[in-house]
Amino acid sequence: MSDKAKETPKKIVIFASGSGTNAENIIKFFQKSQNIEVAAVLSNKRSAGALKRAYNLNVKALLFDREALYESHDVLNILKDIKPDLIVLAGFLWLFPKRIIREFSGKIINIHPALLPNYGGKGMYGSRVHEAVIANKEKESGISIHYVNENYDEGQLIFQATTQLENTDTPDSLAQKIHKLEYKHFPEVIQQLLEKEK
Structure with missing residues (x-):
């Protein structure tokens, strides 16, 4: 590997529609890294907490609308300009x-x-x-990290982690279990994917 390759960190762009806790967790995880950085967080919702969290962590935060994503080339041009090594959808709807x-x-x-x-x-x-x-009385749930294709949630699986359900679990308590899995595994999987590219 050349010195230049060592000097240039891999770049991530995150898309998020919601509160942005996963985006924040990923940003903080890679702030300790010399080799990987979050270059920008993009959101389709003005009220998304993800934008504020990114801004507070000195990461570029960009808002776009439906036209910029689907009709014009605005979002595509932003991505071409940044040249991300990985685009991460973290609660992007x-x-x-x-x-x-x-x-x-x-x-x-x-x-x-x-x-x-x-x-x-x-x-x-x-x-x-x-x-x-919970309505289907499942014994376990978990997270799935997958590549994105043209259909919702149908891209090739990369990683899954599971958590057990108790009879007393509610949607809120299950959400907390899922968040723990997300915070632990999502940054690690991103790191593994980017390091595999070297």
Whole structure:
């Protein structure tokens, strides 16, 4: 490996629609790294906590609308300018556009709060997933990290981790268990994927 390759950190761009706890966790994890950095956090919601968390951690925070993602090339051009080594969807709720998937083939991953292929697909996110898992009296749930393709939650699986359910679990208590798995494993899987590229 050349000295130049050592000097240039790998870049991550995070897309998030919600409170941004996963985005914040990933940013903090890689702030200790010399080799990997979060270059920007992008969100489709002005009220998303993810933008504020990124801003507070001195990471570029960008808001975009539906037109910028699907109709114009604005979001694609931002990504081309940053040249991320990995695009990470951390609670991003819109279907990712085909042209960005083509441009960054094999470089876009998502995390889902259930054990895919179960409890995935359009409309299955957040508490809706946990409510369905509990309603079906499942014995376990977990997280799935997968590559992004043109359909919700159908890309190739990279990693799964499980947690056991108790009879007393509620959607909220299950959400807490899932968050623990996300915070522990998501940054580690991102790191492994980027280090494998060297």
